[in-house]
Amino acid sequence: MEMRAIEDIAIGQDLTPPLRPLAFVLRDSALSSHCSACLSTLPPPEFPPFAPAFPQNPYHVPIDTPSPLYCSPSCSSLDSPLHLSSGEPHLHSLLLQSPTSTWNDDSSDLRLSLRLVHIFGKLPQHYRFSPKFPGSMSSDQKNGALERIAGLMTNRENLLFGENRNHQFQCSDEGDNSDENDENILERIREGAKVIAKARRMCLDENVNVEKQDEFVLEEMVLCLVLTNAVEVQDKSGCCIGVAVYVTAFSWINHSCSPNACYSFLMGLEDNVELPALRITPAAKSGCGNGYDNGFIMEGDVEKNGYGPRIIVRSIKAVNKGEEVTIAYTDLLQPKEMRRAELWSKYWFSCRCKRCGAMPEAYVDNAVQALSAANPESSDYKIEKLMQSFDNAVTDYLSSGDPIWCCKNLENLLTHGHLNNKTREPNEAKSPQKLKLHPYHYLSLNAYTALSSAYKVHASDLSVLNSDIETQKLEAFKMYKTSAAYSLLLAGAAHHLFTFESSLVTTVANFWMNAGESMLNLSRSFLWASFLNLSPTHLEFLSVSTQKCNCRCLGEECDEQVRMYIFLLSIHCLRYGALFSSICYGLSAEMNCYTTLGFLKEFA
Ligand SMILES: C[S@@+](CC[C@H](N)C(=O)[O-])C[C@H]1O[C@@H](n2cnc3c(N)ncnc32)[C@H](O)[C@@H]1O
Secondary structure, three states, X not given: OOEEEOOOEOOOOEOOOOEOEEEEEEOHHHOOOEEOOOOOEOOOOOOOOEOOOOOOOOOOOOOOOOOOEEOOHHHXXXXXXXXXXXXXXXXXXXXXXXXXXXXXXXXXXXXXXXXXHHHHOOOOHHHHOOOOOOOOXXXXXXXXXXXXXXXEEOOHHHHHHOOOHHHHHHOOXXXXXXXXXXXXXXXXXXXXXXXXXXXXXXXXOOOOOOOOHHHXXXXXXXXXXXXXXXXXXXXXXXXXXXXXXXOHHHHOOEEOOOOOEEEEEEOOOOOOOOOOOOOEEEOOOOXXXXXXXXXXXXXXXXXXXXXXXXXXXXXXXXXXXXXXXXXXXXXXXXXXXXXXXXXXXXXXXXXXXXXXXXXXXXXXXXXXXOEOOOOOOOOHHHHHHHHHHHHHHHHHHHHHOOHHHHHHHHHHHHHHOEOXXXXXXXXXXXXXXXXXXXXXXXXXXXXXXXXXXXXXXXXXXXXXXXXXXXHHHHHHHHHHHHHHHHHHHHHHHHHHHHOOOHHHHHHHHHHHHXXXXXXXXXXXXXXXXXXXXXXXXXXXXXXXXXXOOOOOOOHHHHHHHHHHHHHHHHHHHHHHHHHHHHHHHOHHHHHHHHHHHHHXXXXX
16 A cells, blocks of 8 residues: 555645544653653653552552553543553563563553554444455555555564565565564564453453464554554654554555655644645555545544644655655665665565665765775675774763763774774784775764764763863863764765755754754853853963964954854754755744744844
């Protein structure tokens, strides 16, 4: 199934109204920090949020389990009934009985499945299960009709029995360790489905002995449907806080590595008064009778949840009438093999989009793997080692929180490309253990992102912890500058790639906004005061900026000027970012930027 434009559509247009999810849940990690109904951030624990406290309370959840929390009684009354009646409260104790289960890391897919089993049970019969689905894609027809619930593909045949794998392995390289992966996913789904079935039976007070596979087929189907259709819900800062499954108007949109549409979320409970029309339609709809025949359902067709993060799809390229509308399921700045590996491990399909099939390879795919002119060719072995070193530096930073060590390591890798001395290529006596990357290389781009963040974190730690010590303030100031410089470099490098692959617009929008905000914060920093009142011991640092100044001003005035230039540059980056954001997210994104700029007027 695929979705097509019903008319010619210009760039930067809404393709759907904001669609409510069929069901959604928070990730385990966000359960204690966000409201489970409206997803707003909860106050810190000293001021307990609206925790269900007493058994007689209607929003009570019998808990020794990580339970949902709500920001208000109304949010609790919206979400608690579904939470309780789906069997979710029993899930945690069941998972505790199998401490080695991989579902213990995050149970959100299981919780989402439980909610969907409950919701699907209430759908009219014709939506529930369509083994003979009339509108399957032609490649699927070879393998027989697909299993669907409420029109949504379960993909169970593929995930569990690998019916489509033979075809997929022919056109992908992901099959190297496929046997092991196949076993893992099979076991994981079987185990997850059993737990869902048990939680459900406990809730219904039925016999919980679920051992034979045919006793949990429905649960398997729904869990596979979640793995195939669920979308990660991100907050404003891009953090994944939840997962949701949407109606077919969204879920039938296929992936492309060069998509013509993107999506974003609207949080909160309020509904828009004027809703944009749905401008896409299922490809198989014409000739298949009405929408019910092919399972195409809009949110109004099912019992309305009335809450949850709404999703909107927007065009990021002009789309012709009848053209397929596609979105990205993965990070488009990754090289082809990484995208394919991720799509395979997460969704179990081999991408058949034009960018993946392009011969010769698209410029962007070459660029994100480019090595510097010093070593234009190098073995995969060395690149893998370098990749590991980058990963280690970032992982160490995320786990130990030592930004300085991370920055040193990453800069060393970027500048010198040093590999661990012990790392030798097999059968190679003494290879020069260096590998320098091009600034567009995906590892460089990831490193700039990490460096920008790590410098900012360290600068903020320094300025808070040692706010009275002049040298520390100066150090913090330098770090803010370095962080801003890396975010600008990142925006510039990604922008170059965007000029060749316009679907990277969402990425560059975020990078330009980040660069603008970083420089804005730098120009507004109170640390300028200490920079301007430097003692003679710091003159060396001061001279770097004054030497470059052609005006005949005094050092202090000159620094004020530098500050103003940074400020002006930040405005340009923010405006540029806002322009791109308005394509991806609509006018509200642009307005947000101008609100920031409105504030800037006072500052100027
Ligand atoms: C969320 S569904 C999209 C709608 C789906 N085509 C359907 O018929 O319901 C995701 C599934 O669609 C298929 N799919 C999506 N994009 C694809 C692509 N670029 N190449 C191959 N298969 C794709 C895969 O089977 C994937 O698991």
